[in-house]
Amino acid sequence: MQKIRSVPPAPEAFCPRGVSMRFLLTTVAALCLAGSVHAQSIDVPAGTYVADPLHTNVLWKVKHFGLSTYIGRFSTISATLELNSEDPAQSSLTATIDPASVDTNYPADDKDFDAEIASDMFLNAAKFPEITFVSKSIELTGENTGTVTGDLTLNGQTREETLDVTFNTALNPHPMSQKPVVGFSGAMTVDRTEYGIEALAGPVAAEVLLEIEAEFVPQS
Incomplete structure (x- = not known):
């Protein structure tokens, strides 16, 4: 559950041709939020x-x-x-x-x-x-x-x-x-x-x- 921090490359390096930067950043933000929420739960049955x-x-x-x-x-x-x-x-x-x-x-x-x-x-x-x-x-x-x-x-x-x-x-x-x-x-x-x-x-x-x-x- 610990995050490994690193310095990412510039966002352009991950942006395929035809995909807007706004869409990319929105997707990344959503993934980060999902990871944060998951970190507050435990992956076993209650x-x-x-x-x-x-x-x-x-x-x-x-x-x-x-x-x-x-x-x-x-x-x-x-x-x-x-x-x-x-x-x-x-x-x-x-x-x-x-x-x-x-x-x-x-x-x-x-x-x-x-x-x-x-x-x-x-x-x-x-x-x-x-x-x-x-x-x-x-x-x-x-x-x-x-x-x-x-x-x-x-x-x-x-x-x-x-x-x-x-x-x-x-x-x-x-x-x-x-x-x-x-x-x-x-x-x-x-x-x-x-x-x-x-x-x-x-x-x-x-x-x-x-x-x-x-x-x-x-x-x-």
Whole structure:
């Protein structure tokens, strides 16, 4: 859906003998308008789509003493996209993450770091077993970009947050599954202290970047 920009030759180079320049320019303008309209739609059937767990990831990134960015992920994610393919701004999204599925890839054996992050020190997964995001509005900001504003519930507290989204592409059909598939990338920055997660705030940054890569397939 991204346009490739180049410097075209002079219009006369494309104007066959006997075809007026006015007709040519009108035709070009109509084609450009049609392309612009198409860029605001998605070439798959409308309906209910769900995140493909084999091709969906949520990473979290947080600054560690200002030295580096510590990266973890969640292993258990589900999401449902009610897709309006003709008018994507009228779509809706709900997503759920199991905070106990946190994966830090901690290489040492001195502690269970996954369990520490999932504990009441941070994510409090035993008391609040779901992190959820429910969209309230979608705004298209470009040919393949948009923002999704919704309610994020984390550690039992709900706040409005905005997810920046890039529409990557749609395949209809996918060459392997023979089903329509749409792919998105997203990013959201949250202040964990606003959700009551204050442990080590300072040495470990309050701001956490969430990065999402997701492929959606039709609900079975």
